[in-house]
Amino acid sequence: MKNIIILTFASLLISCSGEKSMPENTNKNNTNSKVEETTTPTQEESNNIPIKKIVETILKPEEDKFYNDALNLQILTNEFVKEITKDNLEQLKKQWFEVAKDWGRCHAFNIGKIKRIYRINNFARFPIDTTALENKITKLTSEGLNPEKANFGSETKGIYGIEYLIFKSNTENNLKTFKSNEIRKKTLQHLVNKLIKSLESRQKKWKNIIPSIIENNRPQDSKDNSINLMFGGIDNIIHFIWETKIGKAIRKKDIEARFSKKSLDIVKENIAITKKVYFEGGFAKNIEEKGLGYINEDIKKRYKNIESIINSIEHPLVDAVNNPTDVAKLKKLITELEKLEKTEFNKVETIFSLIDGTKEGDGD
Numbered sequence: 001m002k003n004i005i006i007l008t009f010a011s012l013l014i015s016c017s018g019e020k021s022m023p024e025n026t027n028k029n030n031t032n033s034k035v036e037e038t039t040t041p042t043q044e045e046s047n048n049i050p051i052k053k054i055v056e057t058i059l060k061p062e063e064d065k066f067y068n069d070a071l072n073l074q075i076l077t078n079e080f081v082k083e084i085t086k087d088n089l090e091q092l093k094k095q096w097f098e099v100a101k102d103w104g105r106c107h108a109f110n111i112g113k114i115k116r117i118y119r120i121n122n123f124a125r126f127p128i129d130t131t132a133l134e135n136k137i138t139k140l141t142s143e144g145l146n147p148e149k150a151n152f153g154s155e156t157k158g159i160y161g162i163e164y165l166i167f168k169s170n171t172e173n174n175l176k177t178f179k180s181n182e183i184r185k186k187t188l189q190h191l192v193n194k195l196i197k198s199l200e201s202r203q204k205k206w207k208n209i210i211p212s213i214i215e216n217n218r219p220q221d222s223k224d225n226s227i228n229l230m231f232g233g234i235d236n237i238i239h240f241i242w243e244t245k246i247g248k249a250i251r252k253k254d255i256e257a258r259f260s261k262k263s264l265d266i267v268k269e270n271i272a273i274t275k276k277v278y279f280e281g282g283f284a285k286n287i288e289e290k291g292l293g294y295i296n297e298d299i300k301k302r303y304k305n306i307e308s309i310i311n312s313i314e315h316p317l318v319d320a321v322n323n324p325t326d327v328a329k330l331k332k333l334i335t336e337l338e339k340l341e342k343t344e345f346n347k348v349e350t351i352f353s354l355i356d357g358t359k360e361g362d363g364d
Contacts, residue, residue, distance in 0.1 A: 049352075051226045052214045054281040059109050062273070063206060066102035067199045070192075073099050073162075077192045081185040084178050092166055096159075097262055099195075103159055104269030108237050108277065111229040112213075117205050121198035123158035126256045130164055132156050141183040147190040158198075160257065162191050167259035220353060228355050231283065234274035235345050235356070241270055242337035246330055249321050261316035268310060275303055283348060295347055302340045309333045 073095045080088040103124055110118050133156040140147055152161070165188050168174055178185055216226035223232075245267055248254040257263045278284055284296045310333060313326050320326035349356055 049227050049230070049282040049286060051216050051230065054230055054277065055210060055214055058273075058277060058281060060206075060210075062102070062105050063109065063203070066099070066106045067203055069095065069098045069102050070196055070199050074192050074196055077189055081178075081189055084175055084185075086171055086175060089166065089171060089175060093260070096162060096166060097260065097265075100159060100163070100257060100260070100262060100266055101269045104266040105273040107240075107270060108233045108273045110236075111233045112224050113209050114202065114205055117201055121201060122154040123195055123198040124160065125154045125158055126160045127254050127258070128158075128160045128164050129153075129155040133161060133164065137181070137184055137187050140187070141181060145183075147183065147187040148193075150190075152191065152194070157191050157194055159195065162188065162195065163257060163260050165191070221355065223355050225355075227352060230277065230281065231345075231348065231352070231354055232356075234277050235341060235349070237270050237274055238337055238341045238345065241267055242334045242341070245270075246317075246334050246337070249317055250327060250330055250334075252321060255318050255321070258318045261318055263317035264310060264313060264320075267317075268307075271303070271306060271310075283352075287348065287351065290351065292351065295344065295351075299340070299344045302336060302344055306333065306336045306340065309336060 073092070076088070076092045076095050080092045107124070132153070136150065136152065136156060137147075139145075140150055165184070166174065169177070178188075213226045213229070218225040220227075222228070244254065245256055245263070249256075249263070255263060257266055278299065279296075284299075287293065287295050309329055313320050313329050313333075315323055315326055317330075320330060346356075348354070
């Protein structure tokens with residue numbers, strides 16, 4: 001791969017402070033229990049969740065990789081448009097897959113103000129309206145207009161609009177289509193450029209809000225409390241997988257990454273990041289310290305079941321939904337994911353007094 005770009009967030013060496021304190025969760029029957037005002041723990045100390053560690057060792061590296069991989073997608077797109085060859089197209093497809101997997105992990109960090117800015121850009125909507133996209137290309141071609149000056153709706157752009165253009169048909173036909181249509185090439189470049197702009201906005205927003213996330217000075221009952229946000233992000237993804245990504249696919253409605261047939265690979269990334277945040281981000285350690293290690297064991301078993309089912313599915317999701325054996329496995333997968341959310345994760349929310357936020361139930 002040529003001209004690899006590596007960019008990172010600006011260094012944010014801001015220590016965690018805790019001006020506001022969380023009321024101690026004392027035993028109501030212990031009337032002699034007293035809390036020294038000068039030693040009242042901060043919210044983070046009470047729950048012992050190292051928000052700074054999650055941000056600096058998990059969130060920031062994942063978001064940086066997402067952005068850098070998208071920049072390299074842009075480079076490969078320009079190389080492909082300049083020279084339409086099979087090798088360049090294959091390199092472009094591989095890089096798109098890296099970006100799609102990155103989004104699979106960063107989706108867990110679509111939280112708070114980041115989620116609000118995402119809803120404006122909406123760069124990962126599925127399914128794509130392929131008819132609208134093709135009609136747009138046809139109109140631009142007939143009128144001789146530059147795609148850069150055209151308005152592409154969220155249903156025709158983003159990660160999955162790009163996917164459609166480069167995975168639409170077999171390699172030979174796709175090469176012929178691009179070679180014969182200059183506007184199609186410019187449309188591909190335009191969609192990639194728009195994705196980069198969306199991710200630049202996301203990077204800037206992260207740099208602005210990371211200090212407050214690390215400081216975590218929001219009340220515990222606020223939906224913007226950092227611990228609520230972090231756990232809510234992984235809880236939301238589990239919900240989104242079973243209800244939308246798998247649930248709607250079985251009902252023959254929406255299927256993510258249907259043209260590349262990489263849907264289940266992206267789901268694996270979704271699941272992997274939730275597991276990483278829980279076990280490496282301090283939640284599991286805190287549960288263990290509270291003497292509730294059995295909950296961690298239950299969660300480990302649940303993840304093992306989920307991973308085993310996914311690995312046993314023989315076909316890509318777009319084909320699996322038409323295979324009775326795979327459909328049965330997909331239904332089991334939904335059950336396991338729903339139990340993880342509503343049983344084990346619900347227990348964790350109760351222990352940490354977390355707010356069960358609004359769950360995603362659509363393609364954004």
